Amino acid sequence: MALKDFMVKSNVQMMGHQTVGGYLAGPATFVIDPATVGDDTGTVEVKGNLQVNGTTTTVNSTTLDIADINITVAKGAGSAGAADGAGLTVDGANATLIYRSTGDKWVFNKAPFYNSDALLVASDLSIATDATPAGDGGISYDPSTKQFTYTPAVLSGLTGTTDDITEGTTNLYFTNTRADTRATLRITAADIGNLNNVDETGVANNKILKYNSTSSKWEVADDNGVALTDLSVTTGSASGSGTLTYNNSTGVFSFAPADLSTYLTSETDTLDSVTGRGATTTNDISVNTLASTIATGTAPLTVASTTMVSNLNADKLDDKEFTDIIAEATALAIALG
Numbered sequence: 001m002a003l004k005d006f007m008v009k010s011n012v013q014m015m016g017h018q019t020v021g022g023y024l025a026g027p028a029t030f031v032i033d034p035a036t037v038g039d040d041t042g043t044v045e046v047k048g049n050l051q052v053n054g055t056t057t058t059v060n061s062t063t064l065d066i067a068d069i070n071i072t073v074a075k076g077a078g079s080a081g082a083a084d085g086a087g088l089t090v091d092g093a094n095a096t097l098i099y100r101s102t103g104d105k106w107v108f109n110k111a112p113f114y115n116s117d118a119l120l121v122a123s124d125l126s127i128a129t130d131a132t133p134a135g136d137g138g139i140s141y142d143p144s145t146k147q148f149t150y151t152p153a154v155l156s157g158l159t160g161t162t163d164d165i166t167e168g169t170t171n172l173y174f175t176n177t178r179a180d181t182r183a184t185l186r187i188t189a190a191d192i193g194n195l196n197n198v199d200e201t202g203v204a205n206n207k208i209l210k211y212n213s214t215s216s217k218w219e220v221a222d223d224n225g226v227a228l229t230d231l232s233v234t235t236g237s238a239s240g241s242g243t244l245t246y247n248n249s250t251g252v253f254s255f256a257p258a259d260l261s262t263y264l265t266s267e268t269d270t271l272d273s274v275t276g277r278g279a280t281t282t283n284d285i286s287v288n289t290l291a292s293t294i295a296t297g298t299a300p301l302t303v304a305s306t307t308m309v310s311n312l313n314a315d316k317l318d319d320k321e322f323t324d325i326i327a328e329a330t331a332l333a334i335a336l337g
Contacts, residue, residue: 085099096108
């Protein structure tokens with residue numbers, strides 16, 4: 001049998017089986033049409049694996065049956081990101097079931113149903129939050145209203161320890177050790193206790209720290225108490241109830257001294273007012289004129305002294321006139337010889 005190429009320029013009908021040692025080549029559109037020819041009927045049967053190498057595979061059948069129980073899409077994708085967008089699309093309804101690698105989930109763009117009942121989705125529910133849980137944590141359904149009712153569990157009286165809590169990395173629960181460590185860090189950062197921000201020049205016994213606003217530092221100074229120059233003081237006249245008040249809005253102390261309007265620095269009294277305070281005194285009394293209005297014969301003035309008093313003028317002595325005293329003195333002198 002000669003092995004030669006041949007060409008048939010008309011239809012060829014062959015009876016029996018044909019064996020091809022190479023491949024079948026044809027035009028851009030290659031048609032296999034089993035009987036009855038021309039009416040899209042008949043069956044093409046491939047006894048073996050079918051591999052279609054191309055970009056598009058179109059099946060214009062009204063019924064598609066696949067015996068395989070698991071269909072693989074995104075074949076050859078090396079990661080979830082490479083398979084992102086794989087799924088099923090229903091033409092005309094724009095209904096899709098798409099895989100999304102973000103969140104590793106299937107995404108429906110239509111509400112899913114079971115038979116004629118919609119499956120629950122968040123937008124289909126009317127949910128109210130109960131801020132005071134009390135109950136057994138059960139869910140009940142009312143078919144007349146088609147509403148679910150959730151009775152939260154009773155959460156009061158729960159017991160436990162922090163050992164049962166999974167602790168995070170930022171908001172930690174309190175312990176004495178953590179509090180002590182934190183306090184030490186903050187005190188160290190603030191330089192408290194070592195006077196790093198204080199000028200220690202001139203440190204000595206009985207010195208104090210006084211703030212210097214010019215240098216913005218605490219400096220060693222003498223303990224001179226509170227001077228008027230340290231205060232904002234206004235000196236007023238003596239009046240008031242003797243009280244000291246402070247105005248925290250102005251930072252000023254106000255002192256209202258006692259009323260001293262009746263206080264005397266000197267006093268002049270008459271002898272009768274002095275006598276009324278006490279008839280006896282050991283002090284000297286100096287007067288320009290000593291006059292008495294006491295009745296005659298009652299010894300208005302008694303001098304208990306042997307010292308001679310010069311220039312003592314009196315109208316009478318012991319109720320006697322001056323002439324009477326001279327006469328008696330002369331008579332006495334004559335009697336004594």
